[in-house]
Amino acid sequence: MTTYTLHLPRDARPGDPAALEESELVKDAFSWGAFLFTFLWFFVHRLWLAGLAVLVIVFAFGGLLEVLNVHKGAGTVAMLLLQALIGLEANSLRRWTLARRGLGLADVVAADDQDEAEAKAFARWLAQRPASVLTRNPAPAPVPSTLRRPDPVIGLFPDAERPR
Incomplete structure (x- = not known):
């Protein structure tokens, strides 16, 4: 099973x-598309800043390998390792970009494929009805009390030795 995040x-x-119309479901796994197509994958997903950063990194890394006169086989392995890193981090960068755009993390579901994950996440979202919809006279939202500062703690176990 794969984990998906709903934003x-x-x-x-x-x-x-109505909020589901603007939702995004992101797979939390290795991205083969980002591994094979690097910066193009980012541009397809409208991740412009991340795509430009990956484009610069790929070309700078290739230029560095040329300047250092790295053997062709070692350079190929190094480029494959860089692409593997991009494949591992692509969906994390996608979640970061969604958070910057105002789409926060709403739910995490485990499913076998994207359709099942979408069905589970949407069903769980729609099952959450606000209290104002369920009752005619909604109770006012509780006002948070002022937070009390905890007592200063010295040492790892302050309650371990209590006076007897």
């Missing part, structure tokens, strides 16, 4: 079906 607008209300 929704930060102002989305739980159970709101």
Whole structure:
């Protein structure tokens, strides 16, 4: 099973079906597309800054290998390792970009494929009904009390030796 993350607008209300129109589902696994096509994968997913950064890194790394006069076989292995790193981190960069655009992490689901993950995530999102929809007279949201600063702790186990 693969893990997928559901990203929704930060102002989305739980159970709101309209929020699902703007949702993104991101697979949390190695990206073969990013491994094979590097920066083009980023551009296809509209990750412009990450794509430009990867483009610069790939060409700078290739130029560095040429300047250092690295053997062709070693250079090929080094480039494959760089592409493997890009494949490993591509979906994390995608989640980072979605967070920058205002689509926060709403849910995490495990599924065999994208369709099953979408069905599970959407069903869980729609099952969350806000209290104001369920009751006619909604209770006001609780006001958070002021947080009390914890007592200073010296040592790892402050309660281990209590006076007897």
